[in-house]
Amino acid sequence: MLWGLLAAAIPIIIHLLNRRRHKTVMWAAMQFLLKATRESRGKKRLRHILILTCRALGIAALATAAARPLLSNVLGWGSGKPDLVVLLLDRSASMEATPKNGSVPRRELALERVKSAMADLDGTRLVLIDSASGEPQDVPSPDVLTSISSTAPTDTSADVSLLASRAAEFLTETPGRAEVWIASDMQATSWQPRNDRWTSVRAAFSSLAEQPKLRVISLGGDASPNQAIRLLSSRRAGAQLVLDVEITRNDDSAAPVNLPLTATLNGVRSTSNVTLAGQNFRFRKTLPIPANEDSGYGWLSIPGDGNLRDNAAFFAYGPARPVKSLLVAPPGEATDYLALASAPGGHHGQSVERLDPAQISRLDTEGVAAIFWAAPLPIGQVAESLVRFVTEGGQVAFFPPQADSDAEFAGMKWSPVTQSEEGKFFIIDSWDHDDGLLRDGLDGTPVPADRLKAVKRRLPEGEGTTLARWDDGRPFLSRRVFDRGTAWFFSSLPDYTWSNLADADVLLPVSQRLVVEGAQRFDTGYLAIVGNRSAQPRPGESRSRLDDYGSPVPSNEAYEAGIHQFGERIMALNRPAAEDDLEILENNTAQGLFEGLDATFFEDRSTSSRANGSQPLWQAFLVAMLCFLLAEAILCLPKKSNPSGSPLPGRPTNA
Numbered sequence: 001m002l003w004g005l006l007a008a009a010i011p012i013i014i015h016l017l018n019r020r021r022h023k024t025v026m027w028a029a030m031q032f033l034l035k036a037t038r039e040s041r042g043k044k045r046l047r048h049i050l051i052l053t054c055r056a057l058g059i060a061a062l063a064t065a066a067a068r069p070l071l072s073n074v075l076g077w078g079s080g081k082p083d084l085v086v087l088l089l090d091r092s093a094s095m096e097a098t099p100k101n102g103s104v105p106r107r108e109l110a111l112e113r114v115k116s117a118m119a120d121l122d123g124t125r126l127v128l129i130d131s132a133s134g135e136p137q138d139v140p141s142p143d144v145l146t147s148i149s150s151t152a153p154t155d156t157s158a159d160v161s162l163l164a165s166r167a168a169e170f171l172t173e174t175p176g177r178a179e180v181w182i183a184s185d186m187q188a189t190s191w192q193p194r195n196d197r198w199t200s201v202r203a204a205f206s207s208l209a210e211q212p213k214l215r216v217i218s219l220g221g222d223a224s225p226n227q228a229i230r231l232l233s234s235r236r237a238g239a240q241l242v243l244d245v246e247i248t249r250n251d252d253s254a255a256p257v258n259l260p261l262t263a264t265l266n267g268v269r270s271t272s273n274v275t276l277a278g279q280n281f282r283f284r285k286t287l288p289i290p291a292n293e294d295s296g297y298g299w300l301s302i303p304g305d306g307n308l309r310d311n312a313a314f315f316a317y318g319p320a321r322p323v324k325s326l327l328v329a330p331p332g333e334a335t336d337y338l339a340l341a342s343a344p345g346g347h348h349g350q351s352v353e354r355l356d357p358a359q360i361s362r363l364d365t366e367g368v369a370a371i372f373w374a375a376p377l378p379i380g381q382v383a384e385s386l387v388r389f390v391t392e393g394g395q396v397a398f399f400p401p402q403a404d405s406d407a408e409f410a411g412m413k414w415s416p417v418t419q420s421e422e423g424k425f426f427i428i429d430s431w432d433h434d435d436g437l438l439r440d441g442l443d444g445t446p447v448p449a450d451r452l453k454a455v456k457r458r459l460p461e462g463e464g465t466t467l468a469r470w471d472d473g474r475p476f477l478s479r480r481v482f483d484r485g486t487a488w489f490f491s492s493l494p495d496y497t498w499s500n501l502a503d504a505d506v507l508l509p510v511s512q513r514l515v516v517e518g519a520q521r522f523d524t525g526y527l528a529i530v531g532n533r534s535a536q537p538r539p540g541e542s543r544s545r546l547d548d549y550g551s552p553v554p555s556n557e558a559y560e561a562g563i564h565q566f567g568e569r570i571m572a573l574n575r576p577a578a579e580d581d582l583e584i585l586e587n588n589t590a591q592g593l594f595e596g597l598d599a600t601f602f603e604d605r606s607t608s609s610r611a612n613g614s615q616p617l618w619q620a621f622l623v624a625m626l627c628f629l630l631a632e633a634i635l636c637l638p639k640k641s642n643p644s645g646s647p648l649p650g651r652p653t654n655a
Helices: 002-021 028-066 105-118 162-174 198-205 333-342 380-391 505-527 554-559 588-591 615-636
Strands: 086-091 125-130 138-139 178-184 213-218 227-237 239-249 257-266 268-276 280-288 296-301 312-317 323-328 350-355 368-373 396-400 412-414 427-433 461-462 464-472 475-482 487-492 527-529 543-545 562-566 569-574 600-604
Touching: 028 138, 028 615, 086 105, 086 505, 105 178, 105 213, 105 296, 125 162, 125 380, 162 178, 162 198, 162 543, 178 396, 227 257, 227 296, 227 312, 227 505, 227 569, 239 257, 239 312, 239 569, 257 280, 268 280, 280 350, 296 562, 296 569, 312 505, 312 562, 312 569, 323 333, 333 350, 333 368, 333 505, 368 380, 368 505, 380 487, 427 475, 461 475, 487 505, 505 527, 505 569, 543 554, 588 600
Parallel strands: 086 125, 086 178, 178 213, 213 600, 323 350, 323 368, 368 396, 396 487, 527 569
Antiparallel strands: 125 138, 227 239, 239 280, 257 268, 257 296, 296 312, 412 461, 427 464, 464 475, 475 487, 543 562, 562 569
16 A cells, blocks of 8 residues: 555646646736746745645655554564564563553563564564573464463563573574664563673674564553462461562552451361452461471462462472470570570470580581571581581571680671670660561561660671661671571570560560571472572472462463472472562663663553554544644635735836
């Protein structure tokens, strides 16, 4: 239909033909009229040019509207037909969100756009690199994009910089004119704009013999109302399963929402209601474990909404086991309080063993959840054993020793003792309410750390991160992270000659959180994140899906959350927490990632797979045609006659 653009030359041809029909004849009497109109000749010529331009553009706009340009066609405009298109497809869980007022997930919308675009590039090779597998594969026809397992929904996360790097590697070995199309919802956690890999990505594309054109299909924008459920932790406590759960929603409404929460445990379902008053709600769900069922699995689910991939959280558990802690400290008041806080009466299965620091030559941490250390920092083989313990997921709380010591552990050491002024105290001034051992409870209740007062302290010095400070800004609680575990450093002792840390309102919740987090290293054998190495079968193991939630796809089960069996092991796989982060990458930031490259961004806000996103484009050409014809009609209107009968300028009057 674009051949119709040639019709725009018709008004120009008619104009040229009309000029040839007139023959110039010199007539003496015309000199007065010529003189009178000479001044307006320039205006007439400009008027005629505008009329001719409006006619030509009106016909051109009509021809373009008749061709019905598509949004997908825009992907290739100005570049010609490429030999190869490399599609980088974001298959993360967030891509299953539907746009506001829509019913089709963004992943499906992206595939429809690509299919529509490839239909106009007949003969162009299509290679898919999806975010789940990360491996390039040829797509025999764009028509199968929506039916192959490599484009199916997943519960994984995405790393766009890694996909771009894979595309550059592929193009290094594949000569020809290529384009790289990136289909993404622009979630900031998927793009990771601060990742150093982007520098190498730009360098890799720039070094190619024929630099490809980059087309980013942005499917961001407002999403449909949605609630997401996530499992924060899962542990067995005797005959009960304790689940820490978080439910979030993406709308700004302050109105409470009542959600039915369905708990499925070993095939038995129960339903209760939870009220979501704000944007997120954290709570603890306790499920009784049936007698004679040492192992099992299940999931918590909420009704389907704007994203069907975030409505369930899976868990699994094994046989009950005692929770053991070690207390390394000399006899004394602080030791007694630490022993009581680490294994208080009424806490099923908790025990603590005290070790004298002077008698430790070897530290046995088998089956230990947490270690409370109120002695000089360990050195030698003991320190090495402690590092292994923490690296494997254990928790250690260091309290200052009574005597001075120059020992260091993991880049941390104790300062000399400082005492407060007579009649004054060191008081906790600020602490992190969202992270660490002093964080607020699931119901938002804060730990009353501001009640803590001290007259004596040793400050932790070194590479730790400070999570709580005294009123003079010096650290009270510092943290050093080791892979899966953590070492904590407190700057005062639960001894009333040092502080009132022995009061149960601070020491008890801190100690129990330490023990619980340390014990989770035994329960993490039943939990993993989809896409992580721990969510893969070990050599010789096969994979099978045990649950029936969400109509699992066997060919895609490696990338789906659920209850998976690896040989004799049962694991609950859940989507990454980053997929619940709603932050969208800003346009300027995204464009800066491709600085120096030929990159174009296309924002697709359509809500239907049937909508090709181009309807406003051809409608705009129709509106433009009407505007051109209206302007032409206005310019063709005759001049108003002179009602006063006064002589025209330049015309002589009769005597």
